[in-house]
Amino acid sequence: MSIQIKDVEHVAKLARLNLTDEEKETFTEQLNAILQYAEKLNELDTEGVAPTTHVLHLSNVMREDEVHESLPQEKVFRNAPEEEDGQFKVPAVLE
Amino acid sequence: MTLFDLRLQEVHNRLHEKELSVTDLVDEAFKVIGKREEQVKAYLTLDEEGARAQAAKLDDKLMSGEARGLLFGLPAGIKDNMITEGLRTTCASQFLKNYDPIYDATVITKLKAADTVTIGKLNMDEFAMGGSNENSSFYTTRNPWDLSRVPGGSSGGSAAAVAAGEAYFTLGSDTGGSIRQPASYCGVVGLKPTYGLVSRYGLVAFASSLDQIGPITKNVEDSAYVLQAIAGHDPKDSTSANVEIPDYVSALTGDVKGLRIAVPKEYLDGVDPKVKEAVMDALKVLEGLGAVWEEVSLPHTEYAVAAYYLLASSEASSNLSRFDGVRYGERANHAGSLMDLYLDSRSQGFGPEVKRRIMLGTYALSSGYYDAYYLKAQKVRTLIKRDFDQTFEKFDVIIGPTAPTTAFPLGSQVDDPLTMYLNDILTIPVSLAGVPAVSVPCGFADGLPVGLQIIGKAFDEGTVLRTAHAYEVHTEHHKRRPSL
Numbered sequence: 001m002s003i004q005i006k007d008v009e010h011v012a013k014l015a016r017l018n019l020t021d022e023e024k025e026t027f028t029e030q031l032n033a034i035l036q037y038a039e040k041l042n043e044l045d046t047e048g049v050a051p052t053t054h055v056l057h058l059s060n061v062m063r064e065d066e067v068h069e070s071l072p073q074e075k076v077f078r079n080a081p082e083e084e085d086g087q088f089k090v091p092a093v094l095e
Numbered sequence: 096m097t098l099f100d101l102r103l104q105e106v107h108n109r110l111h112e113k114e115l116s117v118t119d120l121v122d123e124a125f126k127v128i129g130k131r132e133e134q135v136k137a138y139l140t141l142d143e144e145g146a147r148a149q150a151a152k153l154d155d156k157l158m159s160g161e162a163r164g165l166l167f168g169l170p171a172g173i174k175d176n177m178i179t180e181g182l183r184t185t186c187a188s189q190f191l192k193n194y195d196p197i198y199d200a201t202v203i204t205k206l207k208a209a210d211t212v213t214i215g216k217l218n219m220d221e222f223a224m225g226g227s228n229e230n231s232s233f234y235t236t237r238n239p240w241d242l243s244r245v246p247g248g249s250s251g252g253s254a255a256a257v258a259a260g261e262a263y264f265t266l267g268s269d270t271g272g273s274i275r276q277p278a279s280y281c282g283v284v285g286l287k288p289t290y291g292l293v294s295r296y297g298l299v300a301f302a303s304s305l306d307q308i309g310p311i312t313k314n315v316e317d318s319a320y321v322l323q324a325i326a327g328h329d330p331k332d333s334t335s336a337n338v339e340i341p342d343y344v345s346a347l348t349g350d351v352k353g354l355r356i357a358v359p360k361e362y363l364d365g366v367d368p369k370v371k372e373a374v375m376d377a378l379k380v381l382e383g384l385g386a387v388w389e390e391v392s393l394p395h396t397e398y399a400v401a402a403y404y405l406l407a408s409s410e411a412s413s414n415l416s417r418f419d420g421v422r423y424g425e426r427a428n429h430a431g432s433l434m435d436l437y438l439d440s441r442s443q444g445f446g447p448e449v450k451r452r453i454m455l456g457t458y459a460l461s462s463g464y465y466d467a468y469y470l471k472a473q474k475v476r477t478l479i480k481r482d483f484d485q486t487f488e489k490f491d492v493i494i495g496p497t498a499p500t501t502a503f504p505l506g507s508q509v510d511d512p513l514t515m516y517l518n519d520i521l522t523i524p525v526s527l528a529g530v531p532a533v534s535v536p537c538g539f540a541d542g543l544p545v546g547l548q549i550i551g552k553a554f555d556e557g558t559v560l561r562t563a564h565a566y567e568v569h570t571e572h573h574k575r576r577p578s579l
Binding site: 003007008011012014015016017018019023026027030031033034035037038040041042043044046049050051052053054055056058059060061063071075076078079080081082088090091092093 | 193194195197290291304330332333334336395397398400401402404405412416419420421422423424425426430431432433434435436437438439441442445447450451453454455457458461468470471472473474475476477478480512513516527528529553
């Protein structure tokens with residue numbers, strides 16, 4: 001399976017990345033090399049093998065539903081690129 | 096011999112006898128940093144003012160005779176992907192270049208409770224993605240043994256700082272070998288604990304099913320002390336294991352008589368002959384102490400790198416979706432729409448390796464390719480884990496080299512991601528299986544350190560550290576220092 005520039009453009013859109021023409025070419029070449037290497041996994045018969053998503057047996061962590069004080073706004077917005085009236089400010093979502 | 100060459104117990108004895116103060120230790124740290132940092136470039140942020148204030152507080156505690164923490168007074172450096180309240184945390188990324196955290200990671204809370212002094216945040220590959228430290232978006236840390244070579248990655252700053260004497264100990268994080276490989280390249284001790292033993296709360300996530308925090312130290316005993324301080328269940332981390340924490344320090348008995356060691360043939364094939372020789376010599380030392388070893392096969396080793404890069408990149412693409420320019424971090428100016436804000440902020444905030452992994456992960460998880468890549472890799476992960484489970488039915492530890500070569504020259508692999516990925520071939524299988532492993536210095540090849548990797552059963556850090564310690568006390572490699 002070979003990746004074309006149009007595939008890289010599509011994946012970049014899904015990943016919310018703008019790529020320059022040079023980046024598109026580089027990534028096409030590099031992703032092809034990496035995925036070609038990954039084809040190696042097909043040498044193995046994994047029929048009937050359960051996937052390991054995690055090495056631990058995970059369970060939900062629940063806490064008591066108790067009321068706590070919220071973080072002060074000053075802390076919440078300490079790293080905000082832009083805020084106004086106690087809200088994170090972004091460009092208009094609807095025109 | 097400097098203060099930083101003393102074992103923890105010796106430092107504590109001197110503090111107790113008032114021959115030394117915490118301020119003296121911090122003075123020494125900054126003296127060495129002043130002398131060597133320009134060459135090594137291990138730190139991204141130094142906090143001299145905060146460190147001196149903390150040292151003064153601890154000196155008061157010392158004078159008043161209050162109970163002292165396990166790591167009392169030790170100047171520590173922290174990899175810059177662990178959140179430190181009020182101390183800039185960048186992940187070596189332009190995205191977070193001014194990020195000022197509002198809380199502490201659990202490991203930081205624990206280190207504070209153990210009375211350490213944080214002296215700064217250490218350089219790394221951006222978002223912990225890389226094997227050489229050359230992916231830091233600020234500058235590359237250099238190997239203290241040879242400044243023209245890489246310190247390893249991604250915890251290169253953490254390993255270089257310890258090797259150069261710029262911190263008493265440091266914390267690193269390991270996803271596919273990022274503690275062990277730089278420890279090997281820099282001639283120090285790096286321990287990746289069992290997945291889940293140390294809380295990941297406040298560690299900026301790269302690949303959540305693999306990431307694990309661990310200590311980098313000059314000797315095995317110090318590593319046991321630091322692990323003791325940071326291990327333990329954390330209700331804030333849903334992947335934290337609720338297991339009893341043994342006494343790691345008292346596990347260092349020096350006794351390896353009858354210890355059963357497995358040596359995978361796949362870990363010796365294709366490695367640099369001088370690296371292999373150092374490992375075989377180390378096995379002789381352990382044999383001389385009464386351990387027995389046997390060659391075994393871990394047949395799925397050769398598939399680990401491919402599985403790892405699909406899995407880790409997939410998890411990374413998901414974890415890094417939170418960086419959108421809205422609540423913190425890099426924000427593109429003049430974005431006309433919300434979508435442009437996301438696209439532009441992410442494109443200018445992330446470096447090439449991070450983008451490459453996000454792209455690979457997004458591709459592997461996308462409709463039509465999920466089964467072929469991501470699911471397949473998860474099944475191969477099961478086979479790799481089985482290799483370890485089966486081996487540990489008969490053996491106590493698995494031993495091999497940490498990396499196939501010694502530290503390579505800066506710039507030599509930077510344009511070839513696949514070759515760079517293959518440097519981690521001996522550490523990645525361990526990460527996929529979630530088991531603990533330590534890298535200890537076991538010799539030198541052409542003046543560069545070689546690391547011995549000792550791998551154990553899940554949550555059996557005691558045996559891993561005991562083996563490493565027994566080896567270390569019968570050898571001198573860990574005592575050598577780079578001439579900077």
